[in-house]
Amino acid sequence: MQKPYYEKPKFKLYQANCLDLLAELPENSVDMVFADPPYNLSNGGITVHAGRMVSVNKGDWDKSKGFKDDYDFHYKWMEACCRVLKPHGTLWVSSIV
Numbered sequence: 001m002q003k004p005y006y007e008k009p010k011f012k013l014y015q016a017n018c019l020d021l022l023a024e025l026p027e028n029s030v031d032m033v034f035a036d037p038p039y040n041l042s043n044g045g046i047t048v049h050a051g052r053m054v055s056v057n058k059g060d061w062d063k064s065k066g067f068k069d070d071y072d073f074h075y076k077w078m079e080a081c082c083r084v085l086k087p088h089g090t091l092w093v094s095s096i097v
């Protein structure tokens with residue numbers, strides 16, 4: 001198992017690639033997952049923030065790798081979440097509409 005980035009009794013925080021970390025967890029072992037994944041929007045576009053036009057450039061992690069690769073990544077991490085979640089577990093995903 002990877003070394004926690006931060007640890008307290010009954011609490012561990014990891015900083016890792018989610019696919020690597022989820023693969024280390026036993027199946028049916030997690031009650032709830034909350035995810036705020038990349039939205040793949042940092043591709044030179046603009047948005048409105050606090051009434052002003054600003055560039056959408058959050059970093060390389062948010063750049064689209066094309067529809068198929070983006071889809072494959074999102075499918076993989078959600079599939080990995082489903083594997084570790086208990087049968088009545090909950091998956092919360094932060095997203096945009």
Ligand SMILES: C[S@@+](CC[C@H](N)C(=O)[O-])C[C@H]1O[C@@H](n2cnc3c(N)ncnc32)[C@H](O)[C@@H]1O
Binds near residue numbers: 018037
């Ligand atoms: C929408 S942001 C989340 C921001 C966070 N909620 C906050 O308030 O700081 C998405 C985050 O996912 C991280 N990320 C991207 N790919 C990842 C991966 N494969 N595994 C784990 N984290 C990843 C990015 O570094 C980024 O911090």
